[in-house]
Amino acid sequence: MSQLPSAKALQHLVDETFQQFHGLPGGENASYIPYLASVPDELAALVIVTANGDVYQAGDIEYRFAIESISKVATLALLMEDVGPEMVREKIGAEPTGLPFNSVLALCEHHDKPLSPLVNAGAMASVSLLKADSAEQRWQRILDVQRRLTAGNVTLSDEINESEQTTNFHNRGIAWLLYAAGNCFCDPMEACEVYTRQCSTLVTCKDLAVMSATLANHGKNPISGEQVVTPENVAPILAEMTMEGLYDYSGDWAFEVGLPGKSGVGGGLLAVVPGKMGIAAFSPPLDESGNSVRAQRMIAQVAKSLNLNLYG
Ligand code: GLN
Numbered sequence: 077m078s079q080l081p082s083a084k085a086l087q088h089l090v091d092e093t094f095q096q097f098h099g100l101p102g103g104e105n106a107s108y109i110p111y112l113a114s115v116p117d118e119l120a121a122l123v124i125v126t127a128n129g130d131v132y133q134a135g136d137i138e139y140r141f142a143i144e145s146i147s148k149v150a151t152l153a154l155l156m157e158d159v160g161p162e163m164v165r166e167k168i169g170a171e172p173t174g175l176p177f178n179s180v181l182a183l184c185e186h187h188d189k190p191l192s193p194l195v196n197a198g199a200m201a202s203v204s205l206l207k208a209d210s211a212e213q214r215w216q217r218i219l220d221v222q223r224r225l226t227a228g229n230v231t232l233s234d235e236i237n238e239s240e241q242t243t244n245f246h247n248r249g250i251a252w253l254l255y256a257a258g259n260c261f262c263d264p265m266e267a268c269e270v271y272t273r274q275c276s277t278l279v280t281c282k283d284l285a286v287m288s289a290t291l292a293n294h295g296k297n298p299i300s301g302e303q304v305v306t307p308e309n310v311a312p313i314l315a316e317m318t319m320e321g322l323y324d325y326s327g328d329w330a331f332e333v334g335l336p337g338k339s340g341v342g343g344g345l346l347a348v349v350p351g352k353m354g355i356a357a358f359s360p361p362l363d364e365s366g367n368s369v370r371a372q373r374m375i376a377q378v379a380k381s382l383n384l385n386l387y388g
Contacts, residue, residue: 203271
């Protein structure tokens with residue numbers, strides 16, 4: 077792998093890219109979760125954290141937003157520690173669904189097997205498969221891994237959690253379908269409730285970049301120095317991200333950018349450059365697949381400028 081440019085050049089790239097795309101028109105805040113509809117849509121940030129812990133950032137870097145589906149990566153990492161990659165593949169899967177992240181049709185077409193831990197069905201199945209004796213323990217283990225992956229002050233937002241728990245009827249339906257097929261491994265309403273909480277934590281864009289840099293650094297968090305993920309588990313996590321990290325846009329993202337990524341409907345997006353860096357961007361307006369419009373453009377630009385495409 078080629079060397080990275082100087083610190084000055086990297087900060088310049090982050091500043092320029094942010095300036096170019098932070099006001100890009102297009103997309104809309106997620107509205108099916110009431111809280112997300114109310115987040116100011118002009119917010120934006122871009123952060124690089126290298127595998128040795130150097131940080132380059134621009135924009136609304138203090139703003140804390142809902143992690144949403146990016147939490148699925150943290151729970152997947154924890155589940156891999158608990159049961160190993162092969163069990164994840166057997167019970168949940170490692171294929172793209174080609175359908176929206178909350179698709180019931182995707183389940184119906186595959187005997188109610190989720191196919192991916194990065195869609196809602198597979199994420200709830202992942203929560204249910206974690207080693208835990210109670211809902212509270214399940215939740216605390218997830219919050220703990222979010223904190224260890226980000227080395228950040230990740231906390232639950234009661235406001236977002238309330239907003240999601242009182243409107244998550246579709247996800248409850250999915251949890252019951254999983255349970256009926258034997259693919260939910262705890263009480264389905266516990267799986268849905270804890271999954272909803274894991275989506276309702278607050279993170280900064282830097283938190284996401286550190287999480288991504290941890291995966292880039294073979295599972296060792298470059299800020300805290302902690303080995304959070306067993307090195308052998310990193311490649312299957314990145315494979316799952318490649319297949320489904322941006323939902324039904326994952327193929328296009330691989331085609332254009334060539335980096336494993338993960339988005340959330342809170343407007344966050346991260347991409348992993350193995351051995352080199354984590355890149356994260358944030359801005360609330362989403363495209364039709366539920367991926368942040370501006371975050372995609374910012375990360376694509378950084379990847380292109382630095383020649384980071386893994387297939388390149
Ligand atoms: N909490 C959201 C949901 O379950 C997360 C979805 C997402 O970020 N794609 O629908």
